[in-house]
Amino acid sequence: MPASLFAALPLLIALLAGAAVPFQAGSNAALGRMLGHPLWAAGVSLLVSLLMLVPALLLMRAPLPQVQQLAHAPWWTWFGGVAGVLYITAALVLTPRLGAAGFIVCVVAGQVLSSLLIDQFGLMGLPERPVNLLRLAGVGMIVIGMIVVQWGTAR
Structure with missing residues (x-):
């Protein structure tokens, strides 16, 4: 595999993962309508995630974590699960709207x-990557894009 293609592979995988997200939001919203409440759909979605995760862990022969590792984990390491529920629930409620x-x-x-905040302050054990004018300009363009997309669909 050429070096340039190998370097682009993580970007392509991230792009494909991102392309799946709208389908997750749409399918979960439809499931919420079918089940009569968005939180039931969130529960089903998380259960399906667990059912997909267990075989992957077994195939990868991932060792079981030690209870003491979990007990000594920083408080913020549990936020991933909270964020997942927040995202799924928001997607269920807001995607139809x-x-x-x-x-x-x-x-x-x-x-x-x-x-940007995580990068600036090196939160969650990640390396610090200072915010600069160029990065702020990029974020500004994304926010402007968000406004344009919303404005373009307003009725």
């Missing part, structure tokens, strides 16, 4: 804004 593109563009803008 905002549309897939409207919801996802707001999600992306929120992700980039919070990611």
Whole structure:
């Protein structure tokens, strides 16, 4: 595999993972309507995630974590599960109102804004990557894009 293609592979995988997100939001919203409440759909979605995760862990022969590792984990390491429930529930409730593109563009803008804070301060054990004018300009364009997408779909 050429070096340039190998370097682009993580970007392609991230792009494909991102392309799946609107389908998650749309399918979960439909499931919420079918089940009569968005939180039931969130529960089903998380259960399906668990059912997909267990075989992957077994195939990868991932060792079981030690209870003491979990007991000594920083408080913020548990936020991933909370964020997952928040995202799934928001997607269930808001995708029918905002549309897939409207919801996802707001999600992306929120992700980039919070990611800048994480980078700036090196939160959660990640390396510090200072915010600079060029990065702020990029975020500004994303926020403007969010506004344009919402404005373009307003009725």
